[in-house]
Amino acid sequence: KAGVTQTPRYLIKTRGQQVTLSCSPISGHRSVSWYQQTPGQGLQFLFEYFSETQRNKGNFPGRFSGRQFSNSRSEMNVSTLELGDSALYLCASSIASEADTQYFGPGTRLTVL
Amino acid sequence: TQLLEQSPQFLSIQEGENLTVYCNSSSVFSSLQWYRQEPGEGPVLLVTVVTGGEVKKLKRLTFQFGDARKDSSLHITAAQPGDTGLYLCAGVTSGTYKYIFGTGTRLKVLA
Numbered sequence: 001k002a003g004v005t006q007t008p009r010y011l012i013k014t015r016g017q018q019v020t021l022s023c024s025p026i027s028g029h030r031s032v033s034w035y036q037q038t039p040g041q042g043l044q045f046l047f048e049y050f051s052e053t054q055r056n057k058g059n060f061p062g063r064f065s066g067r068q069f070s071n072s073r074s075e076m077n078v079s080t081l082e083l084g085d086s087a088l089y090l091c092a093s094s095i096a097s098e099a100d101t102q103y104f105g106p107g108t109r110l111t112v113l
Numbered sequence: 114t115q116l117l118e119q120s121p122q123f124l125s126i127q128e129g130e131n132l133t134v135y136c137n138s139s140s141v142f143s144s145l146q147w148y149r150q151e152p153g154e155g156p157v158l159l160v161t162v163v164t165g166g167e168v169k170k171l172k173r174l175t176f177q178f179g180d181a182r183k184d185s186s187l188h189i190t191a192a193q194p195g196d197t198g199l200y201l202c203a204g205v206t207s208g209t210y211k212y213i214f215g216t217g218t219r220l221k222v223l224a
Contacts, residue, residue, distance in 0.1 A: 004155070033212070043156075043201060043214035055210040090155050098205040098212065099144070104155030 002026065004093050004105035012111045018079040021108045025072050025093030032074040033102065034066060037088040046089075049074055050096065078110075086112045116140075117204055117215035125221045126192055134187045134200055134218045142204035145178055145185045146212075150199040159187075192222045 005024045013019050025032050034046040045058040049068035066076040072093075078085055088107045094100040117138045126132055136145070144163045148156035160169050162178035162185060169176045173196075175188040185202055202215040 031210070033210075035214075042216050043203075045211050045213070048210045050210070058211070092155070098207065098210050101158055101161070102146075102212065104148075104157070106153065106155050 004091060004103050006089075006091050006105040006108050008108060009106065010109045010111075012113065013081050014113050015081055015083060017081050018077065019081060019110060020075055020077045021089055021091075021110075023074045023076075023091030023093075023105060025074070025091075026103055028095065029093035029103075030072050030096055031094045031100070032068055032072065033092045033094075034074070034076050035090045035092065036060070037090055037107070038086075043090070046076065081112045083112050086110060117202055117213055119200075119202060119215040119218050121218060122216065123219050123221075125223065128193055128222055128224050129191050130222075132189050132192060132220070134189075134220075135184070136186070136202035136215050137184045138204060138213075139183065140204070140206075140213075141182050142213075143182075143207035144205055145182070146203045146205075147176055147185070147187055148201045148203065150201060156199075156201055189220075192220075194222045194224050196220060197222050 007022045031050045033048040037043045047057040047066050052068045063079045068074045090107045092102040092104045094102045120135045146161045147159045150156040160176045165180045165182045167178045173190045177186050200218045203212045205212045
């Protein structure tokens with residue numbers, strides 16, 4: 001069974017640009033969560049999607065958005081990039097609820113110059 | 114705001130030593146998970162504890178969930194270099210679909 005895949009693995013952007021990251025969950029998983037990981041703040045929850053609906057979101061500005069497609073694949077978008085957005089963005093999938101095991105992808109390393 | 118504090122933040126020990134990592138919160142969680150993350154990879158789940166006072170063992174690793182479900186500990190016996198990594202605890206409250214991650218403990222086991 002294939003694991004969670006994230007593309008691209010590495011990305012370099014400049015301030016003011018926007019970026020879209022992609023996550024393909026494990027087959028049969030309908031819940032996808034996104035996290036931002038930085039050395040200073042650790043792993044922080046961005047949002048969670050299930051059946052194309054956002055069920056919860058973390059405390060991030062509106063520049064961070066996401067969506068989920070009918071095949072459960074998910075994308076997150078960051079507009080007007082800032083230097084502080086440089087981070088490892090992790091996606092995790094689970095079958096349906098927070099009671100199910102989360103499986104993480106390898107992450108996308110975003111560097112903003 | 115729910116927070117999970119882990120201690121210690123950093124730990125460097127010799128192979129064969131024992132260690133304990135703590136995860137504390139003022140909030141009650143429905144369940145708590147422990148993950149290990151290695152460089153360039155996403156966190157990998159080690160264990161989930163659900164019941165207050167629960168103890169789970171995974172080879173040389175022992176996990177305990179506090180009676181009040183606000184804290185947890187991870188004890189490693191006879192640490193090995195392969196145990197090196199970032200250990201993260203994460204709590205979730207039923208119905209929120211949101212995991213709160215701890216601040217992390219970076220462990221280095223020297224051969």
